[in-house]
Amino acid sequence: MSTITAPVPLNHVIFSGFDDGEGMLVDLQKKSYYQLNETAVLVWQCLEKRLSFEEVINKVLAVYEVSAEHAAASVENILRQLCARELVR
């Protein structure tokens, strides 16, 4: 089975996770921060573990009762936003 490489978190972007499930990314170069919802936290933690795109989707499917299509769309949307903000490469 072929795997699609997921983007990698940049070193100057620092993740903080909170007990309520949400999180925050701080970009030390741009001096900006971004709030993450629970799904985005899960995706970010997968990226930190260098999981592939398929593995990230499987993690989402393991946590949320959603279809594979819905999970893939959510992960793609989150990755697109992370790329747009230059938080990953």
Next chain:
Amino acid sequence: MSLGNILANGVQIALRRCGIYKLHAAGVVKPGSDKGALIIGDSGCGKSTLTIELASSGWRYLSDDALILSENCGVVEAHGYRRRFALLQASLDENRLSRLAEALGDPFAANANKRWIDPAVLFPNRFAERCIPRALFFSDIRERFQTTVVKLSQSEVMKLLIRQCPPTHFDLPEARQHLRLLAQLVNQCVGYQLMAGTDILTERGRASALLASHMQQ
């Protein structure tokens, strides 16, 4: 910049290298407990006034303005960084403190409207060397009578803490560890926005009852 400020900045940089971070906040401890509350905000947000009010109601105090934070066995502790209080003359006039004349010190160099106060004279044996914060109150003064307290989400608390800790942004070698400590502080505390009205000043014990009621958990 005065020599004192240069030295203080040097000390803070050295402390950050050791995992110890300054926070512009007042620190108090709820009576009959070891639960610490930090009152956080810019100058003029009521930190000193609230600290005086709470100490008058039996709370122990760490500082009215400056704390240092460090992590000990996975728990964030707060320590007082400045022992003397600095109060606006107007706040001093409004407070009915016994032994005030005895506690009054020189004018505060950074703000001619403020005076140094020795809290050890006003509140003997109430100084707390350190505390474990369990509540964070982000304070600002509102032009109304009644004080309002609103619970904040953990993300909102983190944003407000980052705004209060500029070294998080510019002191890159320690930024990761600094942010980790702030996140730990967020996770061990409940955060509130405290919109302080005049009732806190006019009703003795009001501040104590209000803050204590939000530290029941």
